[in-house]
Amino acid sequence: MNILVQTKKRLSKFLKAFFQKKRARIGIYGPPNAGKTTLANHIAKDWTGEDVGPVSEIPHETRRAVRKTDISITGSNGSNITIDIVDTPGVTTKIDYKDFLEYGIDKETAVTRAREATEGVAEAMHWLREDINGVIYMLDATEDPFLQVNIMMIGIIESRKLPVIIVANKIDLPDAAPQRIRSAFPQHPMVSISCLEGKNIEELYEKMVEHFG
Amino acid sequence: MPHRCVKCGREYRTNECEILKGCRECGGKKFIFVPLVEREIEPKHPEDVAIREEKKPKEEENTDIIPVTDYNRLESIRIVSPGTYELNIEKLAGSDERVVGVGKGEGSYLVDLLSMVRPKKKKNRK
Numbered sequence: 001m002n003i004l005v006q007t008k009k010r011l012s013k014f015l016k017a018f019f020q021k022k023r024a025r026i027g028i029y030g031p032p033n034a035g036k037t038t039l040a041n042h043i044a045k046d047w048t049g050e051d052v053g054p055v056s057e058i059p060h061e062t063r064r065a066v067r068k069t070d071i072s073i074t075g076s077n078g079s080n081i082t083i084d085i086v087d088t089p090g091v092t093t094k095i096d097y098k099d100f101l102e103y104g105i106d107k108e109t110a111v112t113r114a115r116e117a118t119e120g121v122a123e124a125m126h127w128l129r130e131d132i133n134g135v136i137y138m139l140d141a142t143e144d145p146f147l148q149v150n151i152m153m154i155g156i157i158e159s160r161k162l163p164v165i166i167v168a169n170k171i172d173l174p175d176a177a178p179q180r181i182r183s184a185f186p187q188h189p190m191v192s193i194s195c196l197e198g199k200n201i202e203e204l205y206e207k208m209v210e211h212f213g
Numbered sequence: 214m215p216h217r218c219v220k221c222g223r224e225y226r227t228n229e230c231e232i233l234k235g236c237r238e239c240g241g242k243k244f245i246f247v248p249l250v251e252r253e254i255e256p257k258h259p260e261d262v263a264i265r266e267e268k269k270p271k272e273e274e275n276t277d278i279i280p281v282t283d284y285n286r287l288e289s290i291r292i293v294s295p296g297t298y299e300l301n302i303e304k305l306a307g308s309d310e311r312v313v314g315v316g317k318g319e320g321s322y323l324v325d326l327l328s329m330v331r332p333k334k335k336k337n338r339k
Contacts, residue, residue, distance in 0.1 A: 097320030111320035118287055118312055118322045125329035149326070156330050 023070070024212050025084045025131055029124065029157075030138035031149060032059035032090025032117075035169040037066075038195040039138060040087035044068045046201070052087050058103045060117035062089045065127050075209035076202075083134075083212060086127055089120030093149050128156065134163045134212045136204075141168040141176035141192065145184040154185055163211045166190040167204065172197050216244040288314035288322060 028036045040052040053066045069084045095117050100110035128135075135157050139145050157164050166185050168178035171192045178192035191207050193200040216232055217224045220241035225232050235242050289304040291314035299314075311325035 091326065093324050093326060095322045095324070096315075111318070114320040114322065115287055118324060121324050121326075122310060122312070122329055125326060129330045129332070152326055156326070160330075 023082050023084055024133040025067075025086055026134045026136060026208070026212055027086045027088055027124075027127055027132040028136045028138055029088055029091060029128070029153060030167075031092055031140070031143075031147070033057070034090065034138040034140045035195045036090065036138050037062050037087050039136070039167070039169070039193075040066070040068065040085055042195055042198065042201060043071060043073075043085055046205075047071045047073055052085070058100060058105070060090055060095070060100075060113060060120065062087060063113070063116040063120040065089065065120075065123050073205050073208055075206050079209050079213060081209050081213045083208075086132065088124035088127060089117065091121055091124050091149060091153060093152075095121070128160070132162060134165075136165050136167055136208075137188075138167045138169055139181050141170050141178045141181060142173050145181045150184070154188070164188050165204070165207050165211055168192040169195055172199065215247045217247050219243040219245055286314070287319075288312045290314070293317055 028040055030036050037053050037055045041055065044050050044052045048068070048071060050068070052068050053062055055061060066087045067084055068087070070082060071085055072080060072082045074080045095114050097107070097110040097114040100113050101107065105113065137150075137154065137157065139150065154164070166181060166188050168176075168181040168190060170176055171178055172194040178190075181192075182190050189207055189211060191200060191204045193204055195201070215224060215226055218236040218239065218241045220243065221236060221239040223236060223238045224247065225244070231237065232244055236244075286301050286304070289301050289308075289311055291299040291301070293299055293316070309328055309331060311328040313323040313325070315321040315323060
């Protein structure tokens with residue numbers, strides 16, 4: 001009897017591996033300090049009750065890509081998606097340890113942080129090249145979206161034919177201008193949110209179910 | 214054209230046909246053509262030579278270039294100063310990813326994002 005149960009379990013596992021739809025891996029990309037980890041934490045907390053990683057006001061706090069698996073998101077119409085969220089290090093073309101010194105970090109730590117951040121950029125790009133099926137591109141609504149790195153990243157994502165949702169974060173701040181982001185990338189769906197206050201996050205979930213489902 | 218006597222080092226300026234007869238100082242018959250750029254760099258008087266030699270060791274102390282001993286370096290190219298580069302041959306040969314280090318020490322980098330998303334080149338099979 002025991003053997004029969006075991007065989008049944010093995011068979012169902014084998015069939016699952018064959019016929020189950022592969023979960024989509026959604027990468028959260030964007031420049032440093034846009035709020036990627038805050039969003040990843042928000043999503044993970046809402047749907048699994050756990051955090052993804054620590055956040056900080058110092059840029060490049062996330063220097064290794066962190067994956068949170070099996071996040072099941074349900075839309076208002078009842079449709080459901082199960083995804084893996086990959087919180088990636090901030091992508092930028094220039095990293096200088098001197099930028100960290102103003103946050104009170106000593107030189108040695110700043111140099112190490114710069115090195116790790118550069119490795120983090122490379123890791124984020126590897127994920128994009130190999131394992132990502134959809135992208136949430138996160139931007140700080142108080143910053144200029146027309147930066148070379150943003151244009152280049154959106155171009156790379158488009159060239160890989162990946163579905164993308166642009167997220168304008170920090171709309172709680174007085175100088176936020178999400179409209180500027182919308183006009184920069186009118187070809188993609190955009191959601192304006194405040195991760196810190198949890199504003200409009202539901203709208204983002206709806207967009208995620210719609211675009212990554 | 215400027216020429217210099219190989220034997221005694223005396224220089225003869227443009228259009229001096231007398232070098233055909235030999236050097237005025239030592240009678241040497243061999244002359245070397247001196248390009249203008251080299252002439253600008255080279256000191257004119259022996260005293261200058263002495264001053265330059267004295268200065269040289271100090272300059273070397275100031276440059277403080279880190280020798281390429283750390284093979285775990287992140288960057289494939291380092292711009293030590295304008296016009297001075299260090300190439301990480303191992304990294305350049307190993308991957309197409311380009312990270313450029315800036316300055317003498319570590320901690321400042323420029324990243325070529327496009328080089329990181331290009332598909333890996335397929336090896337030629339014969």
